[in-house]
Amino acid sequence: MPPTPTPHSSSTRRAAYAAELAQGTDRFHEPRREDCPWCGSKRLRTRLRTPDLVQRKPGTFVVDECADCAHAFQNPRLTAEGLAFYHREFREDVHDGFVVRLLGSRGHRGRHHAAARALLPYTDPESWLDVGTGHGDFPAVAKEVHPYTAFDGLDLTRRVERARAAGRVEEAHRGRLTDPRTAGRLRARYDVVSMFHHLEHTPDPREELRAAMTVLRPGGHLLVEVPDPDCVFGALLGKWWVSYGQPRHLHLMPLPNLLDELESLGCEIVATDRREPHIPYDLAGALALALGRVLPDLDAPWRTTPPSTLRRRLHTVLTGASTPLLASASALDHTLAPLLRRTRFSNAYRVIARRGA
Numbered sequence: 001m002p003p004t005p006t007p008h009s010s011s012t013r014r015a016a017y018a019a020e021l022a023q024g025t026d027r028f029h030e031p032r033r034e035d036c037p038w039c040g041s042k043r044l045r046t047r048l049r050t051p052d053l054v055q056r057k058p059g060t061f062v063v064d065e066c067a068d069c070a071h072a073f074q075n076p077r078l079t080a081e082g083l084a085f086y087h088r089e090f091r092e093d094v095h096d097g098f099v100v101r102l103l104g105s106r107g108h109r110g111r112h113h114a115a116a117r118a119l120l121p122y123t124d125p126e127s128w129l130d131v132g133t134g135h136g137d138f139p140a141v142a143k144e145v146h147p148y149t150a151f152d153g154l155d156l157t158r159r160v161e162r163a164r165a166a167g168r169v170e171e172a173h174r175g176r177l178t179d180p181r182t183a184g185r186l187r188a189r190y191d192v193v194s195m196f197h198h199l200e201h202t203p204d205p206r207e208e209l210r211a212a213m214t215v216l217r218p219g220g221h222l223l224v225e226v227p228d229p230d231c232v233f234g235a236l237l238g239k240w241w242v243s244y245g246q247p248r249h250l251h252l253m254p255l256p257n258l259l260d261e262l263e264s265l266g267c268e269i270v271a272t273d274r275r276e277p278h279i280p281y282d283l284a285g286a287l288a289l290a291l292g293r294v295l296p297d298l299d300a301p302w303r304t305t306p307p308s309t310l311r312r313r314l315h316t317v318l319t320g321a322s323t324p325l326l327a328s329a330s331a332l333d334h335t336l337a338p339l340l341r342r343t344r345f346s347n348a349y350r351v352i353a354r355r356g357a
Contacts, residue, residue: 013301020085021302025059028082033075036066037204038257043067044075050239050246053289056296057086061246065229072229072252077203086247089301112141114276115196115225118352122270123221125149125191131177131212132156132198136163152190154182177211178204186215194223197348200249206261213265218357222267224350225277229254231347233282242285243347255349266356277348280337284329291322 035042048063064075078086115138119125126149130139133153140163143151153160153169154177164172175182193212199205212222227243229252234241243249259269295318298307307315340346 011306014303014306017302021058025082028059028078028085029076030079031076033064033073033077036069036071037073037251038071038253039066039069041066041068047072048239048244048246050244052086052247053239053293055086055089055302056292056300057302059086059247063244063246063252069257070229070254071257074247074250077250078247082247108137109141111277111279112138113145115194115223115350116142116145118271118273118276118350119192119221119223120145122352122354123191125221127190128152128192128194129154129173129186129190129215130169131193131195131208132201133163133169134159136160136166136168138194138196139163140168149192177215178202178207183211183214188215188217190215191217191220192223193220196225197227199224199226199253200245200251203250205251205253209261209265213267213355216355218355220355221270222262222351222353222355224258224353225348226258227252228274228347228349230344231282232343232345233347237282237286240286240289242281242289255351258351262351262353267353268356269351269353271350271352273350274346274348275341277350278337278341278346279348280333280340281330282345282347283333284326287326287329291326295319295322 034044036044044064044066046062047065050061050063052059052061062075063072065072125146128139128142128146128149128151130136130142130151131154133139133155134157136151136153136159139151139153143149150170151168152171152173153163154173154175155163156174156176158174160169160172160174163169173182173186177183193216195208195212199208202208209222216222227245227249231241231243234243239246243252255272255274259272262269295315296303298312298315
């Protein structure tokens with residue numbers, strides 16, 4: 001467990017955030033776009049307006065949707081400074097642990113197994129790059145399906161270096177795939193490149209796909225999984241739909257758009273799937289976000305004042321009382337999953353594409 005912050009460190013961080021937020025949050029946003037970043041259409045509508053429901057940092061975020069191609073995107077988009085601010089102290093380990101608790105450890109591993117098996121009919125790869133690998137959870141499981149494959153990982157954070165130290169990946173590359181130095185160093189090295197829930201975080205998904213083509217060998221395969229913006233839960237749950245992921249998700253791409261882009265890059269689409277990639281956590285995730293709004297992190301340094309002892313005790317009691325509610329919602333997600341994954345309630349899709357010669 002991380003060490004408990006001392007009063008001095010908490011007050012120092014709180015003062016630093018107060019000084020930073022005194023300048024306002026508008027500076028964290030680029031100018032609003034008047035056209036779709038995917039097709040250029042100016043027929044935009046507001047699909048969502050929401051605060052940061054995970055960390056509860058100040059700010060409001062808008063997701064617009066194109067009336068012509070249905071691409072959804074954050075508008076105005078966060079600047080590099082804004083992304084750094086809203087990612088700061090965003091504890092990836094807590095988020096990953098939350099997903100594991102909702103799915104169960106077997107369910108989490110099962111998703112990775114299924115994704116690795118999806119490549120079996122098409123290739124027997126010697127080398128595989130997992131982009132946005134984090135702690136290397138996917139390569140660690142995929143080795144059981146592809147025991148003769150060398151798995152490397154790429155990530156923006158130091159987690160990839162810890163994954164290498166733990167033996168989950170053979171080579172750890174820290175940075176962006178779109179960095180010319182990275183693409184040049186890894187040019188045509190891999191038989192497979194995978195991106196699991198990665199593209200939605202990137203400023204330019206098309207640039208990311210072009211970079212993937214650079215590091216793939218001719219005839220190599222690209223495996224992509226992303227949230228499905230056509231999921232009915234998005235309309236029913238609104239801002240409480242976890243896949244909106246504001247402010248960290250910058251793009252939500254409909255399946256036809258991604259297929260068209262891959263084909264324009266000279267790829268052959270060999271498989272698409274909306275069933276298996278479905279993650280059964282929509283109801284529990286919505287409940288968790290709602291509870292987080294009622295029971296926010298009392299020690300967050302961007303809160304204006306520290307909590308009183310009474311409020312801290314009440315927070316502890318209410319948090320404990322909410323545990324059975326989350327467990328029930330998670331059980332309902334898993335019970336409904338076999339049915340929902342066969343309908344438009346499926347919340348994610350997978351594409352496997354083969355790079356042309």
